[in-house]
Amino acid sequence: MMMWWKRLVSQFNRETLARLNVAVHRDIGYTCTSLILAYCLSGIAVNHIGDWNPDFVITKQTVSLPRSLTKEQITPERIEEFGRLVKEDSYKIYDFPTSDQVKIYYDNASLHVNLTTGEGTYEKVSRRPLLYQVNALHLNRLQGWKWVSDVFAFILIVLSLTGLFILRGKYGLARRGRWLVLAGLVPPIVALLIFEIK
Amino acid sequence: MRHPVRWLIVSLLIVLFAGNSFADVPGADVGKKVGVLLVNHGSRSATWRNALLQLESSVTPSLLAIPSVKGVKTAFMEYTEPSIATRMREFDAAGMTDVIIVPVFLAVSPHTFDDIPTILGMKEDPRSLQQIKIENIQRYTPRARPHLTPPLDFTDLLQKNLLRRVSALSKDPAREGLVLIGYGDETYDKEWIELFNKVADFIRERTGIVGYSYGWCGHIANYNPEETTAAINTVLKTADTALVIPVLVAHDEMFQIKIIGDGIARVPDNKRRVVYKPDAILPDPDVERWVMTVAQEYVEKIQGQVSQAKR
Numbered sequence: 001m002m003m004w005w006k007r008l009v010s011q012f013n014r015e016t017l018a019r020l021n022v023a024v025h026r027d028i029g030y031t032c033t034s035l036i037l038a039y040c041l042s043g044i045a046v047n048h049i050g051d052w053n054p055d056f057v058i059t060k061q062t063v064s065l066p067r068s069l070t071k072e073q074i075t076p077e078r079i080e081e082f083g084r085l086v087k088e089d090s091y092k093i094y095d096f097p098t099s100d101q102v103k104i105y106y107d108n109a110s111l112h113v114n115l116t117t118g119e120g121t122y123e124k125v126s127r128r129p130l131l132y133q134v135n136a137l138h139l140n141r142l143q144g145w146k147w148v149s150d151v152f153a154f155i156l157i158v159l160s161l162t163g164l165f166i167l168r169g170k171y172g173l174a175r176r177g178r179w180l181v182l183a184g185l186v187p188p189i190v191a192l193l194i195f196e197i198k
Numbered sequence: 199m200r201h202p203v204r205w206l207i208v209s210l211l212i213v214l215f216a217g218n219s220f221a222d223v224p225g226a227d228v229g230k231k232v233g234v235l236l237v238n239h240g241s242r243s244a245t246w247r248n249a250l251l252q253l254e255s256s257v258t259p260s261l262l263a264i265p266s267v268k269g270v271k272t273a274f275m276e277y278t279e280p281s282i283a284t285r286m287r288e289f290d291a292a293g294m295t296d297v298i299i300v301p302v303f304l305a306v307s308p309h310t311f312d313d314i315p316t317i318l319g320m321k322e323d324p325r326s327l328q329q330i331k332i333e334n335i336q337r338y339t340p341r342a343r344p345h346l347t348p349p350l351d352f353t354d355l356l357q358k359n360l361l362r363r364v365s366a367l368s369k370d371p372a373r374e375g376l377v378l379i380g381y382g383d384e385t386y387d388k389e390w391i392e393l394f395n396k397v398a399d400f401i402r403e404r405t406g407i408v409g410y411s412y413g414w415c416g417h418i419a420n421y422n423p424e425e426t427t428a429a430i431n432t433v434l435k436t437a438d439t440a441l442v443i444p445v446l447v448a449h450d451e452m453f454q455i456k457i458i459g460d461g462i463a464r465v466p467d468n469k470r471r472v473v474y475k476p477d478a479i480l481p482d483p484d485v486e487r488w489v490m491t492v493a494q495e496y497v498e499k500i501q502g503q504v505s506q507a508k509r
Contacts, residue, residue: 050420056328092322097311098389108324112385125324141332 018165025162028155035137035152042138045131055135057126061086063111065118071099074115079104086111086122230500233269233294233342234261234493235285237314238302240274241450247274249448249480250302256481257489264497269294275309275317276333282317283338294342298496300489303349304356304447304479305393307383310349318344345500347492353393355484357400360443364401367441367473374473375409375437376401377429379458380445382414390414394445409437415446415457426461434471442474449478 045054063085069078079094082104088111094104097112104111113120140146164173164181171177236257238250254272261270269292273285280288289297299318301310312323316330319339330337360378368374378394391412398410413429415421426442433440442462444454454476462472479485 055332056325058325095311095321097306097386103311105321105323110324123325125328127328136332139332141334143334 018168021162021165025159025166028159028162032152032155032159036156038134039138042131042134045135046138053128055128055132057128059124059126061122061124063113063120063122065113065115065120068118069115071096071102071115074102082111082113082120085120230266230296231268231292231294232264232266232497232500233271233289233292233297234267235282235289235297235299236270236272236302236489237275237282237299238272238447239309240276240278241448241452242277243450243452246448246450247278249478250274253302253480253485253489256486257493260486260490261493264494266497266501267493268292275313276335281336282314283336286318286338286340286342286344290341296500297340297342297344298493298500299344299346300492301347301349302447302485302489304381304445305383306349306386306389308385315346318346320344320346345496347496350485350488353396355482355488356393356397356445356479358484359479359482360397360445361401361404363443363475363477364405364407364441367443367475368405368407370439371406372408373438374407375411375433375440376407377426377433377440377442378410378412378445379415379426379429379442379461380412381416381453382418383416384418387418397445407437407441409433409435409440413461415453415461421452421457423457423459423461423464426458427464430462430465430468430472434465438471440465440472442472444476444478446478448480449476454478 042054048054063082065082074094074096079091079102083089083091083106086109088106088109090106092105092107094102096102100114100116102113102115104113108126109122109124111120111122136142137145140149164177167173167177169175173181236250236254241247251272254270258270261267269289271280271285271288273280273282275282286297299314301314303310308323308326312321312326313330315321316323316326317335317337319337364376376398378398380390380394383390394412398412401407402410409432411429411432413419413425415423415426419425430440430442442458444458446453458474458476462468462474465472
C-alpha cells in the first residue's frame with residue numbers, strides 16, 4: 001500500500017515538474033524572443049567592429065580645390081564657395097585644426113580641407129537604422145539598462161537549463177542530448193586550448 | 199555748488215578714468231574669476247588617472263598664484279568621473295567668469311579639435327555629437343566663458359622627454375634602433391608622423407642610434423599589437439637591438455603592458471633583442487611648466503580683453 005502511494009506521489013511530482021519545466025521554458029522563450037534577436041543582431045554587428053562602423057553610416061566624398069590656399073586667404077565668402085562644392089547652402093562655423101587645414105561644420109556634415117594640397121573630405125554622418133538601436137541596448141548605452149541586462153542574463157540561464165529537461169527517452173538528456181551537450185563544449189574548449197598553446 | 203551738473207560730469211569722468219588706469223595695470227584682478235581645467239582623454243586605468251591627477255597637484259600652487267586664477271581642476275573626457283561637464287558645473291557654481299581649458303593630449307586629434315568643443319557647446323561636430331551620445335558623455339554649455347588652449351605643443355617637450363628616456367636605456371647606440379609607439383590618429387596621420395619623425399631625428403642626432411621606426415597602438419591600429427611587432431621587426435633588420443619607447447601621456451596597463459607588451463612578445467628572440475621600459479611621458483617637470491606657461495598666457499589674454507572692453 002505504502003509503496004503504491006509513494007510511487008504515485010513521486011510520479012505526480014515528476015509529471016508536475018516536467019509540465020512546469022516545459023511551461024517555464026515555453027513562456028520565457030516567447031518573452032525573450034525579441035531581446036534575444038536584438039542581442040544576436042547587435043552581436044554580429046559588433047563582432048566586426050574592426051571592419052566597419054556598426055552604429056553609423058559615414059558617407060565620404062572627396063573634393064578638390066582649383067588651387068592651394070593659405071589660412072590668411074580663408075574668408076567667409078570662400079567658405080561659402082567650398083560649401084557649394086558639396087551642395088551645402090549654409091555653414092555653422094569653421095575652424096583651423098592646423099595652420100594649413102580648415103574644417104567647416106554643417107548640419108550633420110563637415111568638410112575638412114587641406115589648404116596646401118587643395119584636397120578636401122566631405123563627411124556625412126547618419127545612424128544605421130535598427131543596428132544603432134540594438135547596439136544601444138546590447139552595449140548598455142541606456143542609463144540603468146545594465147540591470148535589465150543582468151536580469152535577462154539570469155533568465156537566459158533558466159532558459160538553457162529548462163531546455164535540457166524538455167524531452168525524455170531517446171532524445172532526452174540521458175541519451176542523445178548528453179552527446180549534443182558535450183559536442184557544444186568542444187568548440188570553446190578547442191579554441192581556448194589553441195589560445196593557451198599560442 | 200553753483201553748477202551741480204558740471205560737478206556730476208567731472209566726478210563721472212574721474213571715476214571712469216580711474217577705472218581705466220586700474221585695468222591697465224598688468225596682472226591686476228579686474229573682477230575676473232578664472233578657473234583652469236586640465237582635460238585629458240580619461241582611462242579605465244587608475245594608474246593612468248593618478249598620473250594626471252598628480253600633474254594637477256604639481257601645478258595647482260603655481261597656477262593659484264596667478265592673479266585672478268581661483269581654481270584648478272582635472273576632468274576626464276571619457277570613462278570616468280569627474281567629467282568635463284561635472285567640472286564645468288562646479289566652476290559655474292563657484293562663480294567663475296572664465297575657464298581656461300588645457301587639453302593634456304599629445305598632438306592634434308578629433309578629441310581636442312572636435313570632441314572637447316562639442317562637449318562644451320562651442321561646436322556641433324556631427325561625428326562627435328553622435329559619438330558623445332553613444333559613449334554617454336554629457337554635454338554642458340557653461341555660463342563661464344571657456345577658453346580652449348591648443349594641445350600640448352609637444353615637439354620641444356617630447357624631444358627632451360624622449361631623449362632622457364632613450365638615453366637611460368641605450369647602451370650601444372651604433373647597434374641600436376629606436377621604435378616609437380604612439381596612439382596615432384586617422385584624421386591627423388600626417389601631423390602625427392611628422393611629429394614622430396622630427397622627435398626621432400633629434401634623438402638619433404644626439405645619441406647616434408642608427409635605425410628608427412614607429413607604430414600606432416590606438417584606435418587607428420584597432421588596439422592591436424601587430425603594429426608594434428611590425429615596427430620592431432623593421433628596426434631589427436638593420437639594428438641588433440630595438441629600444442621600444444611608448445610615446446603615451448601616462449601609463450595604462452592596456453597599452454604599455456597588454457598591447458605593446460604583446461607586440462614585443464611576438465618578436466623572435468625578443469628577450470635578447472628588445473629593450474623596453476613600460477613608462478610614459480608623465481611625470482615630467484617640462485609638462486608642468488608648459489601648463490603654467492599656457493595658463494599664464496591665457497589669463498593675460500582674458501585680462502587684455504577686459505582692458506580693451508573698458509577702453
